[in-house]
Amino acid sequence: MNGVRVTAGLAKVTLGRACGHAGGARRLGWWSYRPMSSVPAQESACTDFEEILTPSGGVSPLQPLPLPGPCPGEATGHPHLSCAPWVEEALLTEARHNESEDAFVVVDLSHVEAQVGLWKSHLPRVRPFFAVKANPDPRIMAVLHSLGCGFDCASVPEVAAALKIGACPVRDIVYANPCKAPSHLSQAAADGVDLMTLDSTDEVAKIGHLHPGARCLIRLFVDDSASRCTLGNKFGAQLSDIPRLLAAARRHGVAIDGVSFHVGSECLDPCAFTNAVGVARHAIDVMSSFGVRSTIVDIGGGFPSNPALFAPIATALSCELDHQFPALSFPHVRFIGEPGRFLVADGVTLATNVIGRRVVEPTVEDDEHHVMYFLNDGIYGSFNCLLHDHATAVPRVLLQDGRVPSQFACPPHPSSSLWGPTCDGLDCIIKDSADLPSLDVGDWLAFEGWGAYTVAAATTFNGFSVPERRYVTC
Numbered sequence: 472m473n474g475v476r477v478t479a480g481l482a483k484v485t486l487g488r489a490c491g492h493a494g495g496a497r498r499l500g501w502w503s504y505r506p507m508s509s510v511p512a513q514e515s516a517c518t519d520f521e522e523i524l525t526p527s528g529g530v531s532p533l534q535p536l537p538l539p540g541p542c543p544g545e546a547t548g549h550p551h552l553s554c555a556p557w558v559e560e561a562l563l564t565e566a567r568h569n570e571s572e573d574a575f576v577v578v579d580l581s582h583v584e585a586q587v588g589l590w591k592s593h594l595p596r597v598r599p600f601f602a603v604k605a606n607p608d609p610r611i612m613a614v615l616h617s618l619g620c621g622f623d624c625a626s627v628p629e630v631a632a633a634l635k636i637g638a639c640p641v642r643d644i645v646y647a648n649p650c651k652a653p654s655h656l657s658q659a660a661a662d663g664v665d666l667m668t669l670d671s672t673d674e675v676a677k678i679g680h681l682h683p684g685a686r687c688l689i690r691l692f693v694d695d696s697a698s699r700c701t702l703g704n705k706f707g708a709q710l711s712d713i714p715r716l717l718a719a720a721r722r723h724g725v726a727i728d729g730v731s732f733h734v735g736s737e738c739l740d741p742c743a744f745t746n747a748v749g750v751a752r753h754a755i756d757v758m759s760s761f762g763v764r765s766t767i768v769d770i771g772g773g774f775p776s777n778p779a780l781f782a783p784i785a786t787a788l789s790c791e792l793d794h795q796f797p798a799l800s801f802p803h804v805r806f807i808g809e810p811g812r813f814l815v816a817d818g819v820t821l822a823t824n825v826i827g828r829r830v831v832e833p834t835v836e837d838d839e840h841h842v843m844y845f846l847n848d849g850i851y852g853s854f855n856c857l858l859h860d861h862a863t864a865v866p867r868v869l870l871q872d873g874r875v876p877s878q879f880a881c882p883p884h885p886s887s888s889l890w891g892p893t894c895d896g897l898d899c900i901i902k903d904s905a906d907l908p909s910l911d912v913g914d915w916l917a918f919e920g921w922g923a924y925t926v927a928a929a930t931t932f933n934g935f936s937v938p939e940r941r942y943v944t945c
């Protein structure tokens with residue numbers, strides 16, 4: 472058997488696949504890279520991000536656990552999954568030996584690392600600050616921190632999570648919630664988190680009162696109509712608001728350091744990003760005419776996780792940044808971004824167990840059987856994204872009767888639906904035509920690309936627990 476490392480809590484399993492990661496530290500322009508295997512769980516506070524790559528070792532030795540691999544003679548390569556082989560192996564191993572049948576997720580930390588590499592190669596001038604809200608997993612955050620990323624936090628608990636994994640409050644955190652609770656603002660001041668966004672004169676007053684040392688970015692309204700989830704209905708100052716905001720900042724002694732924007736989550740139109748950069752440039756010119764010198768442009772999040780969709784957006788965006796902010800004319804401006812979904816969506820696969828089945832007999836109106844399958848995760852758990860994130864669930868049969876299904880085995884059952892485990896009729900994952908073969912209690916379904924805005928907003932309603940995590944790297 473070769474290669475995957477599965478970790479759950481402190482227990483780690485090495486299944487021995489060769490890994491292609493760089494063995495030592497290497498420079499990558501504005502940030503630094505250190506392979507995740509050398510990252511201690513707790514960094515000391517306030518390392519310069521140009522210096523954090525100092526190789527330091529420090530991961531505790533792996534403790535092998537006796538996890539068996541695939542059944543003898545079984546074909547490698549699951550016919551229905553597109554995830555990495557080490558993820559597939561972890562899914563199968565865990566599902567076969569999960570005695571409690573609980574739902575679980577497999578987190579591929581090497582995918583997170585690869586996404587950072589992709590970002591760096593396409594947007595070399597922009598330092599990513601991971602939007603913690605997308606998935607506040609401490610292991611993911613530790614990997615991102617080790618790769619030189621900062622954190623976009625929207626609340627004190629998110630700030631605390633970033634500080635816990637060693638983020639520097641001054642350099643590694645942007646408090647990117649334009650409307651902060653007064654108590655959270657005071658705590659941010661106490662924690663030394665200075666960089667934050669605002670879009671109203673009331674917020675300026677609040678910050679002046681509770682966090683006079685803050686450095687603020689004006690969150691600008693930009694067109695978010697090309698995105699999956701819009702944000703502009705809630706946040707964003709118009710260009711015409713800028714003079715008022717600057718006057719308020721002067722009155723309350725608040726420093727304005729630049730601008731931020733967000734084109735909406737999962738925006739697929741490169742023009743939305745490039746137009747927003749134009750708005751940012753315009754805003755900076757206006758601010759400059761009022762004597763305010765901008766040093767930070769925060770391009771927000773909204774990037775799709777699929778590299779084929781990300782690449783054209785990032786290429787156009789990078790060109791536009793160079794066009795609107797040529798390095799020679801704007802040497803004092805640095806760029807940050809707040810990617811959430813892009814970094815974590817596709818590195819996580821959810822595995823759920825079929826815990827029940829109900830066959831609905833044909834009726835006068837409907838002359839075929841309908842099969843309802845009940846899973847042990849649902850709308851109140853990690854499928855909350857169906858409601859909150861406009862997501863669509865695509866089930867893959869992971870294990871049928873304990874075995875990997877063959878590619879052509881059973882044709883889909885004509886009519887089936889998928890339901891969560893709670894007693895609520897709203898707890899429906901797929902209402903009609905789940906496009907599944909005939910399943911039995913105990914079979915497993917996988918949902919790939921389940922890492923953003925999923926577990927982050929899951930509840931334990933009705934007593935059902937949030938899926939456990941298993942971590943793998945290539």
Ligand SMILES: Cc1ncc(COP(=O)(O)O)c(C=O)c1O
Pocket residue numbers: 602605623647648702733735736737771772773774809810811812813923
């Ligand atoms: C202020 C802010 N930054 C970043 C993000 C992350 O967006 P995405 O996951 O689309 O990259 C969000 C998402 O809501 C946000 O509100």
